[in-house]
Amino acid sequence: MAPPPNSAAERNTDMAGEIVVGIGGDGSGWQAARVAARLANLMHTTLVLVFGYEAVAMGPRGGPLEEQVAAIGEEVTTEVRDELLATYPTLAIEVALVQSRPVDALIEVAAAREAEVIAVGHGGSGPLKAALLGSITYEIVHRAPLPVLVVPNDPDDE
């Protein structure tokens, strides 16, 4: 595993790094985005919304499928961004649509931007489902080279 892009000791103590948050089309991570927005606002740093997408690995993908999924990603991130801007009008928000598995997308963006912390949603999958299908939260906590903030999803976000 790559070494942490920026250890706490090396960091410039006057300035906070960015906060990277992963959001999905199903409402997952939206609550995490709200918490992260509040923190980013207090920390005077930028919030990066990451939408990682990859069509199912088995079977063909690409072409119209990828295009449409990307369009949905834009829609979802715009919706979340607008909601956050309504609460924190001065917050700097950036959006990254990444064509990769959500976990890889988050780690990539966080590493590239030397972020302070990754925020992810959690909820839905019980231990059995997580063991069989894998859990984004579980994987990110184990693989991320930087601190991870886990926020329970709000069931009202669909």
Added chain:
Amino acid sequence: MTETLTQESGNASKGLKAGALGLVATTVIAVASTAPGYSLAAGIGGINEAVGVKAPFVMLFAFIPMGCIAAAFFYMNKADADCGTTFTWATRAFGPKTGWIGSWGLIIADLLIMPNLAGVSGQYVLLLFGADKAAENAVYVTLLGCAFILAMCWICWKGIELSARTQVALLSTELLVLAIFAVVAIYRAFGDGVTRTIDGVTYQSVTPSLSWLTPSGLSLSAIAAGLVVAVFAYWGWDTAVSVNEECEDSNRTPGIAAVLSVFILLAIYILTSFGTQAFLGPQFVIDNQGDAVYAVGKQALGGTFNKLLIIAILTSAAASCQTTILPATRSMLSMGSHKAGPGIMARIDPRTLTPKWSTWAFGIFSCLWFVALALVSGSGMITADYNIYWSSIAAVGLAIAFYYGITGFACVWYYRQYLLKSAKSFFLVGVLPLVGAVILTFVFVKTLIDSWKEDYGYGLTAGIGTVFFVGTVLLALGIPLMLICSKKYPGFFSLKPDAQNVIPDPRGTDGPAPELGS
């Protein structure tokens, strides 16, 4: 304040995915997509029926056209990595009509196999719980089978995927169980062998012989009849290895995984086809076509271990079901998206990021088709007296041969200007796809001609061979449908094949071809 950036995932940042796990996982996905356990359970009876003890030869030989067509998939994917595969590629090479009808072949192949998948699953679920009597009841099997189809559609709609670790665990169990089954069966067939009298018929082991790997004594018709079932056994492998890899990937994992998966598949198919037919002779397999592997397993292993065999076949059927639904619905999505068919097929569920309408439409048609076959066949569906239900595997083979053939020819024709560039291009982009396409066309035409006759081993429907009837009627249905679509969607149907100057070098570093129709 806002910036949208779209990034491609880089190699360096893949972290734990790269390296050893990557190789194992890629190989596993290729083998799991092919579903050896299920393919064997469903196909071996038909192969034995066609070629007797030469099943191992047919299994070996069938890989050649499929491996060749994988090259066509690989190079066409470089020009256009569109989820429509054959649809998009044949349109680029030959024009919209060929693309449309090729895609129809793909969807029909997928649709035709669903009843069989569902039937095998329904039956093996019942066998798993010891309900051997219920497993012979067409009503129970049909109901369970439909539930299975709908459950698999639900999984595909939800976009649920087993984690790589779970897949590795399931597949290793499947392969291990199949290997033990085959080795025990082969071992017990040597020497005096085994004699069993079942339902008044006496079966006797056949001593395994290396001559089973040669075509000696087989007629061309028999080879074609065997191949049409055996191509089905490798179906899925090509897509898994050729379509999902990044073309510029410096990482050599995909190539090694493809080669590894071939050896695993060949080994397991040859071993298991030896085992199933040796233990009580090919006639026993033919007489138990409906549940051949279970029937042999019950005699050879018995008890608990046979349950493992059933579980292996069931997980394999589930994987196969997924790799059947996905390409079909992706092709429908691509057709809808390129305006070659109803736009609703292209609609994506924003939450699950999957083509919801196509998935459920495909699932519902599959159930209807399954129920229709069950009604036509009645109780004969299970007892396997070579009726419409079992002959559907051969009809699937016909449809596969049809659209794979088109894909192979499309590759050769599309890249014609590059074929003489180097010996390697000539061989990889020209010879391989052409050989695959020619063999598959031969299988297609020969099977059509033979299955027209009434003495073809699968019985009669409406006075002509059942395979011919099922395969041809459904494929031919595509022609009127295409004509209707060409009236309704003139935009797509006025497209021309790609101009020579926009076609990228398949073995060069040119980018993909420009958008379809631009």
